[in-house]
Amino acid sequence: MLTPTSTARAVRTARTGLGWGRRGATVLAVVCSLLGACHRAPPAGADASTPEPKPASGPKSTEAARAGTRENATQGAKEGVTLTPDQIEKLGLVTEAVRATEYSEHASGYGVVISHETVAQAVAELATARATEQLSHSALRRARELSGTPGAVSADVEEIAAQKAAIDAAALTLTTERLSSTLGMNPPWQNRDQDATLQELARGKIKLLRATLPLGSLSGGTPRSLRAARLGITQPDLGWKLNVVWDAPADASIPGRSYFALLKGTDVGEGERLAVWAPVGQPASGVLIPTAAAVMSDGKYWCYLQKQPGTFERVEIGLTKPTANGYFVSEGVRAGDQIVVTSVGQLLAKELGGGAEPD
Numbered sequence: 001m002l003t004p005t006s007t008a009r010a011v012r013t014a015r016t017g018l019g020w021g022r023r024g025a026t027v028l029a030v031v032c033s034l035l036g037a038c039h040r041a042p043p044a045g046a047d048a049s050t051p052e053p054k055p056a057s058g059p060k061s062t063e064a065a066r067a068g069t070r071e072n073a074t075q076g077a078k079e080g081v082t083l084t085p086d087q088i089e090k091l092g093l094v095t096e097a098v099r100a101t102e103y104s105e106h107a108s109g110y111g112v113v114i115s116h117e118t119v120a121q122a123v124a125e126l127a128t129a130r131a132t133e134q135l136s137h138s139a140l141r142r143a144r145e146l147s148g149t150p151g152a153v154s155a156d157v158e159e160i161a162a163q164k165a166a167i168d169a170a171a172l173t174l175t176t177e178r179l180s181s182t183l184g185m186n187p188p189w190q191n192r193d194q195d196a197t198l199q200e201l202a203r204g205k206i207k208l209l210r211a212t213l214p215l216g217s218l219s220g221g222t223p224r225s226l227r228a229a230r231l232g233i234t235q236p237d238l239g240w241k242l243n244v245v246w247d248a249p250a251d252a253s254i255p256g257r258s259y260f261a262l263l264k265g266t267d268v269g270e271g272e273r274l275a276v277w278a279p280v281g282q283p284a285s286g287v288l289i290p291t292a293a294a295v296m297s298d299g300k301y302w303c304y305l306q307k308q309p310g311t312f313e314r315v316e317i318g319l320t321k322p323t324a325n326g327y328f329v330s331e332g333v334r335a336g337d338q339i340v341v342t343s344v345g346q347l348l349a350k351e352l353g354g355g356a357e358p359d
Contacts, residue, residue, distance in 0.1 A: 080304075080313035081351040088310065091350070094342040095306050100335035101288045103321055103328040106236050106277040107217035109256060111228055113263065115270045116204035122179045123202040129175035133168040140165040183208075184260050186246045197262070204270075207263035210248050211276040212256040222247055223278040226261050230268070236277040237324035240266055286330035287337075289317055294327065295344040297352075304340040304347055305333065312340060312347060 083091070140161040146152045153161075180187075189198045200206045211226055222245060229239030242261035251258050259278075268274065293303045294317065301319050304312045321328040333339070340347060 080307065080311050081347070082311045083350070084310065087350075091343045091346050093312075093340055093347060095338040095340050096290070098287045098289070098333055098335055098337045098339050100285070101323075101328060102283040102285055103323070103330075104279040104283040105281055106227070107213050107280050109211060109213035109217070109276045109278070110254060111209045111211035111261075111274045111276040112251075113268055113270050113272050113274070114208040114210055116202060116207070118182065119198070119208060120202040122182050123198055125175050126179050129168070129172040133165075133172040136161070136165040136168040181249060184246050184248045187260070188244055188246065188262075201262075207266065207268065207270070209242065209261045209263050209274065209276075210251060210258055211261060211274075211278075212251045212254045212258045213276070213278055214256050218257070218278055218280065222259060225279065226259065227277040228261070228263065228274045231273060231275055233275060235322065235324045239275070239277070284328075284330060286328050287333050287335050288323065288326050289329050289333065289339070290326045290341050292341045293339050293344060294319060295348050297348055302348070303333070304344060306338040306340065312351075314348070314351065 083093075140158075143153050143158040143161045147158070187198075189195055197206065201208055209226075209228060211228070224245070226242040226245055227236040227239040228242060229236075233239060240263065242263065244262040246260050248258040248260040250256075289303055294301050295303070301317050302314050303317050304314055307313050315332045317327065317329050317332060319327045
């Protein structure tokens with residue numbers, strides 16, 4: 001590009017070497033044509049002050065493109081991904097209806113299976129005391145009925161019978177209270193027509209569990225039910241449900257509040273320690289997400305719902321409430337929705353364009 005200084009120098013040179021002759025005129029014409037080219041107006045619609053953009057290249061642009069693909073896929077998760085029947089068959093996608101369920105928070109503790117010998121001994125003592133009391137009471141009644149007749153007994157004999165009846169009645173009361181201290185104040189066999197349960201406990205057909213929970217873990221008194229399982233099991237749903245529960249004397253070996261429960265149809269051994277759970281608060285309503293339906297991507301958990309044939313919507317879910325067969329969810333998924341339970345990772349990769357794999 002020519003500057004005013006270079007232009008003046010060219011003119012001065014032409015004047016000195018050639019004068020104002022023909023050659024000088026030629027040089028001046030060349031200089032003027034160059035100056036005109038430098039100040040030529042830009043084409044219509046173009047901005048001379050704005051440089052033309054240069055195409056991006058290199059690894060940074062590639063990463064940005066991939067990130068944009070992932071971001072667009074994430075933003076379009078609610079729109080889902082649409083597949084043809086052939087693609088669905090190739091991926092092996094299978095759906096099933098989401099089931100409604102309830103979930104309760106649980107307080108955990110420990111329990112021990114009481115030996116049936118303890119129950120049998122208490123039952124035998126109660127039966128003996130009851131029979132003895134009935135016999136002495138009958139003897140006293142007969143003695144009093146014969147009073148004033150030829151077969152009447154002496155006053156001394158009648159007094160001895162009355163004394164024995166009183167002693168046996170006290171012994172029956174003591175035995176009953178001892179049974180209450182052993183098996184609780186409010187057992188399910190308070191009435192005599194329910195003594196069959198007590199007899200089955202004494203024979204070992206039904207097992208008695210003493211469960212102890214931390215103090216303050218239950219605010220509503222005696223729980224409506226319990227769950228029990230062998231040690232090592234961490235999910236209450238995998239344990240046995242115990243519907244007959246009542247207050248028990250405190251266990252001196254474990255601090256906390258204790259409860260008795262009936263174990264039926266189990267193969268646990270007497271003296272065995274068990275894990276115990278009690279429901280806390282009111283159960284919440286929601287749905288069960290199968291374990292196979294959950295997939296992780298970008299630090300979040302998702303599942304796929306088939307809203308219409310061939311269209312799958314990705315929905316974010318929380319896994320903070322695990323159950324024995326999956327996860328409890330109260331938002332985002334409704335009972336009856338068709339959820340994908342196979343090849344969920346491949347479906348995620350298909351939606352993200354193959355640029356990202358499930359975590």
